[in-house]
Amino acid sequence: MKTLIASTVIAIAGIAAAPAAHAGELWRASGFEQPESALVDAAHNRIVVSNIVGNPGAADGNGYLSLLSMDGKMIARHWVDGMDAPKGMAISGGRLYAADITKVRVVDLASGRLVETIEVPGAVFLNDMTQDSSGKVYVSDMLADTIYRIDGDRPEPFVKDALLASPNGVFADGDRLIVASWGKGINKTDFSTAKPGGLLSVDLATKKVTPLPGAQEFADLDGVIAIGDTIYATAYMTGTLYSYKPGDAPTTIAQLKPGSADIGTDGKHIFVPLMGEGEVAALTLD
DSSP states (O other): OEEOSOSOOOOOTTOBSSOSOOEEEEEEEEOOSSEEEEEEEGGGTEEEEEEOOSOTTOOOSOEEEEEEETTSOEEEEEEEEEESSOOOEEEETTEEEEEEBTEEEEEETTTTEEEEEEEOTTOSOEEEEEEOTTSOEEEEETTTTEEEEEETTEEEEEEEOGGGOSEEEEEEETTEEEEEEOEESOOTTTOOOSEEBOEEEEETTTOOEEEOTTOSSSBOEEEEEEETTEEEEEETTTTEEEEEOTTSOOEEEEEOOTTBOBOEESSSEEEEEETTTTEEEEEEEO
């Protein structure tokens, strides 16, 4: 097993200096074109990977979805075509939802057929998606400080709040959404920020946005998941994978190349799309 981080980590900007756990690489799959998201389709024992193929904000028709086996073998490189720049995904009711700039694409999981395109009025740059226990789907709008909710095929603004600070990753965790913020004062040209992002919680009932203690302004965050009581998030610009537990500071557990994007999990492993390398890496936790 290849260890992805050194035994000594330099502390920066409040990040814990000594990692409590390491993430080792289990396998790596190649052949993708700017893979942005890796989502586990547990019902079919596979991983869905979104490919941007070009400008992340261009409606150019180049984007597509791929299928990987759980052990990293390519099942179908072009599983679903006809998209622009697909990013985060969610699964609900036998359908896969994919964020595609200002639209959400809907795919029938069983057939792999693109069955619907949902227009999201007012959307600017849709990014990550997640689904709650009732089957409702959520999608972040990174450039509008907004999270939308989709019930079936009906989109509506769920929460709009400056505290979201360019929300990127979203992950439904019980009665809350965990949000990975890219940061405040985002430059829409190069995506640099005046202040880096952090981790937030949004109550699904009250819609209240709460910054998670000790996890603010430490990185421009992209993907986010939770396994048990531990949150994992990637920093796209540096390729860093962080872990965070309530009461602690975020800790570096793996150092990949810049371009580490929207992570997925099967509850035991973390699947990391590496946009710049055209690869997906599977990591296991020590």
